[in-house]
Amino acid sequence: MGDYTFDEIYAIVVMQSFSGVSLMCIYILMGLGLYIIFGQMGVINMAHAEFLVLGSYTMCLFSKFVTENMPAFENYYVIFAIPLSFGVAFGVGYLVEWFLISRLYHRPLDTLLATWGLSLIMQQCFRSFIGAREMSADLPEWLLGSWAASDIIDIPISGLVLLLLTVFLIVGLALFKTKTRMGLRMQATTQNREMTGALGINTKMTDRITFGIACGISGIAGAFFTTMASTSPSAGTNYIVDSFLVLVVGGLGSLVGLFVSGGFLALLSSILEFFMTGSIAKVWLYLVIFVVLMKFTRGLFSDKVRS
Amino acid sequence: MMHKTNQLKRKLKTLFSVFFLLSSSSFVMGNEEFPTAEVCKTGLAVTDDTVTVGQLHSITGTMAISETGSVEAERLAIKQINDMGGVLGRKIEIIQEDGASDWPTFAEKSKKLIIQDKVACVFGCWTSASRKAVLPIFEKENNMLYYPTFYEGLEASKNVVYTGQEAVQQILWGLDWAYENLGARTFYLIGSDYIWPRTSNKIARNHIERFLKKKDSKCKVVGEEYYPLGHTNFRSLINKVKLKKPDLIYSIVVGGSNVAWYKQLKAAGITSNKYNLLTISTTEDELLGIGGENAEGFYACMKYFQSQKNPNNQAFVKAFKEMWGEDSVIGDVTQAAYLGPWIWKAAVEKAGSFDIDNVHAAHPNIELPDAPEGYVRVHETNQHLYSRAKIGKITKDGQFEVMAISDDLIEPDPFPKGYQ
């Protein structure tokens, strides 16, 4: 890199670090919903990516509705779209738990397969009811541009919002788990289902709400992903492997682990992608993860023994 | 065994129809002029008043997004031809099959269309991979594929009519235009990781390093990168682009990745105010997903834009919207797909026969003076189209403003000398 001045290299390091942080946020958001479901219930949700896409579609359709009917709100609708995406995904998740997942808690590998069936159905629903073409949300101007910190350095505004949103969700989740009645019930159910049930807590209802919340958070993540990626019926396939890996590298069921593994994967792929071309960077990313997991077979952080 | 019975049946059928025609030709209303036995000697699915063609695109899977437009355009063309009285007095009937974005499925379905349904020709395929998968079948069974997509060249099968541009037609003139009008001297080549972007960039690099360099020694390629289809994180790439500060970003990003690519460019401050970007892969279809505001002011080099002002195009756009809804948009490939049935019709009528060899022989120099994109003509030997390249500038509503049109019809040259 001899041809570049110190300023340029400095600027690139700053921007590349920031894109690394953004990527870390994306990984964490992808993994968060999966983490809750696995951590609390020991179930892997293969339809996870479709819940992300569900959030994206909610955002797109809401944006279309607002621009057509209430143009005055165009600049602020994003603020309402996020709780709405949460609500929609929560509702669908709640029903899915009720009718499908609740029957499968004692068969974790079967859940994997049943939720795969679910993901196929959800994909086809998107295609049949919303359309096969790609959609886009009309985003307000303020969210689109970048903040030019210097001549070369541009910091994406959406990246800043993403960072805020991630911090907000993680802090919110931690507070919810430890400070609210519902959160305490969730923890109690995880630790000892029979005893919790005996104490008069409706564990089935708790499971349903936990699953719903996890899907809702994925919905929020998905809604935000419309600001930087595509929304199409099969967009979920782009997320599926990465979101599972974040969870596995983090050690399944530890919030700290999720954080660290998100950071680790983001760092790794930012470095790899900067020095080599995209496809090969991906190959190396998976190989490095494979080797790392050989050493840490239980993930980087794990507070549970796996069965 | 079934096969033999089928053959027998077909022979009997042919015999029967010959006999029927000979004995009662005065009673046949529709086709005195073109008796079935004469226009179809190879057992294709042609009756006295119908001819069956195949349509093979992805209706499901990741490619459904892109291929929907082609399906719609081909249907429109066939409907218009039928309204005009069909081909050789026969209405066209369609058997549609779903390739499901899966290349082995494309191969399987093309076999079904050709061997079992005996279609007279097939309109279909979109990606290079699907074309490569069906090509051996078309060549072995001797049938005709009308392929609509702009593609990498390096191929000139006698069983395929390429209604889109091959790489050379799309690239050279566009680069020259950027050199003249945008002052482009340094180029950053970016593409999705498969054969079309790679081959196109190879041709672009050659053109820049051999021909443009002669005009100005500053011309050079400062970077070349490929990302897998469906990739959605371009942040590192964008930082690399910023470091190199190219005069022109030459982008061949395809499919769903497009959306992520333009949104992240805009978020990182790469807009048309500061950078020039020329793409050969982003059409009106993709802009629907990207949102015009995210790519506003960037350029594309195509052979067709929906906003072209000529009356033929306006009639085409109107008919398309009447059939498929006011919201539909028409991209370059959609228009190329629309040409397929018309070229086939012209060739069949010129040959006076549906048989593949005769249609093949009739293809050279077929002209469509009223095509939406403007005059086109089939090449003398390689079954590609002569056409004019055009530069469009992306506007906020997801359309293109036509900036320039090449003066000459550009000759298709799938095996370019000096670019290997």
Add this chain to the structure above:
Amino acid sequence: MINPINQAESSFGKVLYERLFKNKEGLIAFAILAFVILIIFPTVLSPFRLNLTGKYLCYAFAAVGLVMCWGNAGILCLGQGLFFGAGGYCMAMFLKLEASDPESTAIQSTPGIPDFMDWNQVTELPWFWNPFKSLPLTIALIITLPALLAYILSVFYFKGRVSGVVFAILTQSMVACLWYFIVGNQGYFGGINGITDLKTLKGWDIRTEDAHYLLYYLCCFLLLFCILLSRYILSTRLGRVLIAQRDKEMRVRFSGYNITSFRIFIFCFAAVVSSIGGAMFTLQVGFMSPNLIGIVPSIDMVIFTAVGGRESLLGAVYGALAVNAAKTAFSEAYAAQWLFFYGATFIVIVLYLPKGLAGIYHDHIKKWIGKSMSSSKNNDGETPALVTEEKNAE
């Protein structure tokens, strides 16, 4: 449980018979499958449909492999496409080299190398293509390469006692990794287009109708052989340990068995079986593409197995045939509804029929046959209703 037919035979034959078929019912079930695929299909189906069936049977290899490692050993592999693809690519590379002799590639700037290499400015054959000049070496690689891959993939993880969901996800990520690898190395492996336009095998045109018939029979015989081999393995002590550790891992460990090596073996075995399927796929379909080794096809293979019944080797074949036939039929008639149906089938099977088609047979049809048989003639000294196991022993 001694069968009268067998008493006349040597004791070796008897042991073998019991190991392979367990009892008469096992033999009959096997004979029915052989009859269906060897006699009925070729007589009833047109050459085009038969070729399709041959393609489905290739998937059945992968399903048989999954029955071994998932159904009987409890190791769910979401990346079976990795091995299917390895076999398929080995075969495709051999055929491609044969198809790109200097005469037919004279138009290229470097004649004699595969066309996609020429398009990507590769000017000489890469060293790792050299083994594929020879057919025996290719066949050896079809068997050893997937075994090696499976060994590397599993050895550290099984030693670290990783299994279940985590291992499933790891195999899935490795299949994605291979996909990116092939796509990223367009000049060496053909990229997304795959390796297409394969013509001859040792000068024998594989695209003719006769060749399709022959390849179909070859595929059937190999499949039946793989099933018998799998049965044999399951009947040995190794097979019983595998089933035992699937159900009660700790108890088997405490009994002093080194489960790890058993698991690695069965995983490698499943890989080799799938790889043979991949090679047959290439021969019958005439090309190989990375789409066949992606995440989705790999899960599809698990679906075939689940539909057939994850513990039943014969069920796996029926599962692969049924799902693929339904897929083709549906997509010819109702393309858009197919995914709804497919997804729903899968959920229903997991929820209500965890043993798949084989389960239906066990729970309903067999009872019915048993009743009708025992009422008509009660011979053989064993009533079918008393037979507790068939197909593969548990």
